[in-house]
Amino acid sequence: MAEEAIAWNYDSLGKDVAHQAKRHILDTLACAIGAYDADPCLACRDVAKELNPASQATLLGENTKVSVSSAIIANETMIRYLDFNDVLYFPKSPGKIGGAHPSDALAAVFALGEWLGASGRDVIAATVAAYQVIGRIVDGLAEGLTPMGFHHGTVMPYGGAVIAGRLLNLNAEQITHAMGIGGSAAVGLAVNDAEGEEYNNTKNLADGLMVERGVLGAFLARRGFTGPERIIEGNKGFAHSLLRGVDNFRLKPPPNEPYIMQARTKFYPTESTNQGHLSATSELVQAHDLQPEDIDGIVVRTNKRAIEHNGDPAKKYPNNKETADHSAYFMTALSIVTRGRVTPFSFTEAAYGDPVIRMLTDKVVLQHLPEYDPIPPAAEVEIRMHSGKVLKRRVDHPKGNTNNRMSDDDLRQKFIDCANGRFDDAAIDRVVDICFSLEKQTSIDELMQSLAFAEPR
Missing domain, CATH: 3.30.1330.120 (2-methylcitrate dehydratase PrpD)
Structure with missing residues (x-):
């Protein structure tokens, strides 16, 4: 998977895949802006400012910068809060689905991409690579993680490691170690998304914490730190411990089209x-x-x-x-x-x-x-x-499914709905235009600035 992650580059994606990545970026930003005023999102931004005031990466919706790690966690909480962000899943046996919300990992794309000065093309390629690794893992599950008692965000350290590895120009061996570091240190419990339980704010936070562990793993791997290279198939690794045996996971060959083309956007803010x-x-x-x-x-x-x-x-x-x-x-x-x-x-x-x-x-x-x-x-x-x-x-095919995709105009309207009057028409056009011309941007600074509408409190 690490070798595949570094093989992606913008020029090899093709126009359709690159455009789909930009669509998911816009969709993800809409979800984050829509959740800006939610209490758990306010709390996470306040903690980010209190504990990590380093000026590295922007909190979405503001001009405030905090540390990369804190920005990932706070921004992902906004991305996830509405349950409006995309989903990638594969039906298994009746009642069982192997899936995840791959855009949860994009909090790392935004924070690291901004801090490292990554180009729009680099951001697009890192996005596609992260969706690919997340997709291969959830597609390979025999039954899904939640029936085993584990949160679907448990795949997020792998996406975070790939994004950071791409943007830090790590090699395949280093990304392998990064996935091992993050994957072995971040496993979520499904109590935050369980039948019979009333949900709570931690549902929004869990994925960001696990994405950040993968990013940390990449920074450590860059300095020679090692992790379990057999994190997926090794004894007491991902498959053995989380899926009750290595036979419950089979890494399939990559599909003909990237997994990002199989991801679904949501027309309604619901599961x-x-x-x-x-x-x-x-x-x-x-x-x-x-x-x-x-x-x-x-x-x-x-x-x-x-x-x-x-x-x-x-x-x-x-x-x-x-x-x-x-x-x-x-x-x-x-x-x-x-x-x-x-x-x-x-x-x-x-x-x-x-x-x-x-x-x-x-x-x-x-x-x-x-x-x-x-x-x-x-x-x-x-x-x-x-x-x-x-x-x-x-x-059979509600809007947002892969064979009934939301149009670019639908995604623009989704951003308008989520913005809820916070942006005028010109500001909306600016955000959408930057997203859809991301391959022409030498950095994502302008994109981050275009999303600022609020004075930090």
Whole structure:
């Protein structure tokens, strides 16, 4: 994997892959800006300023600079908070998915790229390389990490090591050691993303901490520090310890197209396997002008993973954003009340206690349909009206899937929605134009500066 990571360069990517990387960069920045005012994001930025005031890398949304490590952790918390950033996953057995959010690693691209003066081309190539390594790991899992009790972010040290290794011009041996250092020192527990548990702020923080360990590993490896080279397949390594045996991991040959081309962006700020049934619900509401008081019952038929992960009782009546965006019940009700326009700012204390949303939540029934297990997030929704009329909609490929990609204009609108009035049209155009011309930028300084809208507190 390390050899493959250093083999990527901008000129070998091709226009489609390079453009896809720029799209994911814009998508990731939109998610971060949308989460700027969230309490856990404020807390992480405050701690970054308090503990590590070194002027190395910018906190997204501000002109404040802190240490590279602190910027990675604080910025990734913003990237992750909305649960709106991209996802790369592969269905395994029913109810089991091997996946990750590869854009969590981009906090390292932004911080290191800025501090080291990397060109836009270098940033694009490092992005593609990180998605490739993360993709090969999650594709090779037999069952996924979370069923084994480990957080999906446990793959992030490998992405962080690759990004740092690329931008520090490390060789394959050094990147191998960096992955070994970070991978052996950063393993997350799935309690932060578990059925039966109310979610908490640490859900947003976990990936950044693990990305940063991979980056630290790269800096150590540059100075000759060694790590376990057989971190994946070795005795008591990744596969043996996390997957209960080396037979539960098989590193597949690289696919014909890079893994970044298989990553999905999100049209709704919610867990990935909710995307299909939310699309179906929204389409029914808009097509038939449905009113909450006219609805007698709602049946959501979807894959086993969505039922188990987003349908457990602990999530039915959420009290915070982290739990709400993982509640199939709440999200279905919210999509009806908002007329299909669920935004990052739909998640409020008022919404959690809204009697209409609560009434609709109680009418949602989740049903497992095995035919959807191999093709998440495909789903169907049936809405029964008090009049006796029954409306049905099936969505196999919600917007954001690889065969129904969000357009460049969709991603621009997503940034506008996440910015929530913080940028005027000219400022929006500046951010989007810089992202889509990143290969022409000699550094990413202008990109970081274009995102600043707030005075540091």
